Amino acid sequence: MTLVAQTSNQPLIVWDWIGRNLANIWDRTVEHIVLTVIAVGIGIVVSVVLSLIALRWRRSYPPITWITGLLYTIPSLALFTFLVPFTGLSLLTAEIGLVSYTLLILVRTMVTGIDEVPPAVLEAADAMGYSRRDRFLRIEVPLALPVIITGVRLATVTIIGLVTVTSLIGLGGLGYFILRGLQTFSSPIGTTQIFVGTALSIVLAVSADLSLVGVERILTPWREKRIG
Amino acid sequence: MSNSPMIELIDVSKRFAGTDADAVEHLSLTIEQGEVVALVGPSGCGKTTTLRMINRLIEPSSGKVTVAGSDVSAVPLHELRRNIGYVIQQVGLFPHRTVEQNIATVPSLLGWDSDRVRSRVDELVDLVAIDRSILQRYPSELSGGQRQRVGVARALAADPPVLLMDEPFGAVDPVVREHLQRELLDLQARLRKTIVFVTHDIDEAILVGDRVAILNTGGVLEQFAMPGELLAHPANPFVAGFLGTDRAIKRLSLLPIDGSSLEPLPPDGIDYHSAGAIDIGVSLKEALDAIVSGNGHHVAVFDGTVCLGVVTIDMIHRRLAG
Numbered sequence: 241m242t243l244v245a246q247t248s249n250q251p252l253i254v255w256d257w258i259g260r261n262l263a264n265i266w267d268r269t270v271e272h273i274v275l276t277v278i279a280v281g282i283g284i285v286v287s288v289v290l291s292l293i294a295l296r297w298r299r300s301y302p303p304i305t306w307i308t309g310l311l312y313t314i315p316s317l318a319l320f321t322f323l324v325p326f327t328g329l330s331l332l333t334a335e336i337g338l339v340s341y342t343l344l345i346l347v348r349t350m351v352t353g354i355d356e357v358p359p360a361v362l363e364a365a366d367a368m369g370y371s372r373r374d375r376f377l378r379i380e381v382p383l384a385l386p387v388i389i390t391g392v393r394l395a396t397v398t399i400i401g402l403v404t405v406t407s408l409i410g411l412g413g414l415g416y417f418i419l420r421g422l423q424t425f426s427s428p429i430g431t432t433q434i435f436v437g438t439a440l441s442i443v444l445a446v447s448a449d450l451s452l453v454g455v456e457r458i459l460t461p462w463r464e465k466r467i468g
Numbered sequence: 469m470s471n472s473p474m475i476e477l478i479d480v481s482k483r484f485a486g487t488d489a490d491a492v493e494h495l496s497l498t499i500e501q502g503e504v505v506a507l508v509g510p511s512g513c514g515k516t517t518t519l520r521m522i523n524r525l526i527e528p529s530s531g532k533v534t535v536a537g538s539d540v541s542a543v544p545l546h547e548l549r550r551n552i553g554y555v556i557q558q559v560g561l562f563p564h565r566t567v568e569q570n571i572a573t574v575p576s577l578l579g580w581d582s583d584r585v586r587s588r589v590d591e592l593v594d595l596v597a598i599d600r601s602i603l604q605r606y607p608s609e610l611s612g613g614q615r616q617r618v619g620v621a622r623a624l625a626a627d628p629p630v631l632l633m634d635e636p637f638g639a640v641d642p643v644v645r646e647h648l649q650r651e652l653l654d655l656q657a658r659l660r661k662t663i664v665f666v667t668h669d670i671d672e673a674i675l676v677g678d679r680v681a682i683l684n685t686g687g688v689l690e691q692f693a694m695p696g697e698l699l700a701h702p703a704n705p706f707v708a709g710f711l712g713t714d715r716a717i718k719r720l721s722l723l724p725i726d727g728s729s730l731e732p733l734p735p736d737g738i739d740y741h742s743a744g745a746i747d748i749g750v751s752l753k754e755a756l757d758a759i760v761s762g763n764g765h766h767v768a769v770f771d772g773t774v775c776l777g778v779v780t781i782d783m784i785h786r787r788l789a790g
């Protein structure tokens with residue numbers, strides 16, 4: 241089976257190439273997942289800390305969103321270029337960049353999730369004699385989970401897309417194929433590599449999103465039946 | 469302790485930060501053990517603020533509140549609150565916990581073992597007439613009336629001597645509200661809690677309150693008396709206005725038919741068809757209703773199938789005067 245471009249008889253996808261490079265494709269896919277998990281994992285930890293600070297001292301929230309918003313808007317290419325002189329072509333460089341893109345989404349959703357807990361629920365919890373700490377951990381956090389998980393989903397999908405850019409500093413997971421493909425764009429092997437890199441990234445993003453929906457279902461069985 | 473007041477507010481004032489008037493001003497109120505006190509007044513008069521100062525959800529700006537003889541500011545907060553049940557209009561059930569877990573909240577906080585918690589939940593389910601089949605449901609799956617019952621069960625879980633209720637039935641439809649009001653009265657007849665019941669509905673206050681405190685803007689106590697006394701002798705025009713233009717009718721609803729002072733049947737017999745008939749157990753309000761919708765003079769009173777005599781318009785008039 242071969243897809244054929246209309247203007248020429250050259251195949252767009254060389255399926256043989258895929259068969260010959262399965263091991264490499266597998267390794268790059270794993271690398272892609274690892275880069276994503278590290279970025280989202282560290283992003284969550286940093287965001288929890290930032291959110292706790294923002295919730296404890298409300299006046300720190302605007303500057304926190306301002307800074308994380310700034311990090312979010314810096315073009316990733318520019319950020320890597322800026323970091324390389326300091327941290328080299330390394331995993332550290334890649335992760336600093338990736339983590340910085342998760343913070344805005346995660347902090348926003350964490351703080352919003354906690355803020356949206358209904359006041360009557362908090363009032364009831366206080367009146368039942370919950371301490372501040374227990375109220376936070378046992379009432380507010382569980383009730384904020386749906387919003388927080390939505391943030392994690394968004395951050396994860398964003399990072400799966402962004403990981404490809406780290407191919408420019410020698411990593412990139414599936415982005416490696418896209419970069420190689422672009423360098424040899426006119427050849428059938430090139431388009432095949434772009435196809436493999438892109439398609440698998442999409443598959444990863446969709447699977448990650450669906451798994452997180454599953455996690456949410458398990459963690460929040462109390463939510464009304466809903467779509468998506 | 470049985471004859472000292474259960475709750476005392478002594479010259480309590482509250483001014484919220486950033487406001488230039490007291491929400492509650494020099495309020496003193498003494499609530500006895502085992503009574504239901506209804507706090508009633510126009511919206512914004514300070515009812516909720518007053519209630520919340522009792523379990524210290526709000527700290528008074530000045531004055532003192534005692535519960536069971538102890539200054540509430542000297543009792544550890546969690547200890548105070550676990551001994552005071554609290555029910556609010558929005559209920560505030562925990563959405564992520566099942567009905568059973570919601571009811572078990574305070575017992576769990578108190579560290580009861582799971583057998584004791586389970587048997588207590590079982591008792592409460594019967595007490596507030598919750599269907600056992602909803603125990604494993606989440607609050608979002610309940611009707612308004614069910615939520616309110618679960619809210620009451622949760623508040624009663626650790627058998628607190630005091631119950632604070634803030635417009636608990638304000639969000640349910642009138643039919644369900646009437647049910648819940650009756651159930652509360654039945655419950656209270658068995659439990660004899662000390663209940664502070666906030667409402668803006670004077671009829672509800674008269675129905676549920678052993679005594680009714682009428683508050684005016686700024687938490688000013690205008691009158692604090694039993695419903696009959698309030699209706700018979702409103703202390704001032706504000707109270708009279710708040711009670712409405714049908715005070716006499718409202719009083720009648722509180723007065724039972726006095727079986728010993730019925731007039732005998734007229735010697736020439738009575739035409740039950742035009743006179744109408746009522747049961748001895750109803751109030752004078754129903755008697756009056758039967759009279760004005762019957763022959764306009766009297767109504768026959770029955771105990772089962774036995775006719776005991778008649779209630780006349782004159783008798784009703786004398787009862788109101790006396």
Ligand SMILES: Nc1ncnc2c1ncn2[C@@H]1O[C@H](COP(=O)(O)OP(=O)(O)O)[C@@H](O)[C@H]1O
Pocket residue numbers: 484485487491509510511512513514515516517518
């Ligand atoms: N947290 C608050 N901050 C400022 N003002 C408040 C606060 N809570 C209540 N108030 C004000 O205090 C007054 C009494 O409120 P409230 O006790 O809720 O009245 P009610 O329950 O009788 O309707 C109102 O004027 C209200 O606006």
Ligand SMILES: [Mg+2]
Pocket residue numbers: 515516517
């Ligand atoms: Mg109120």
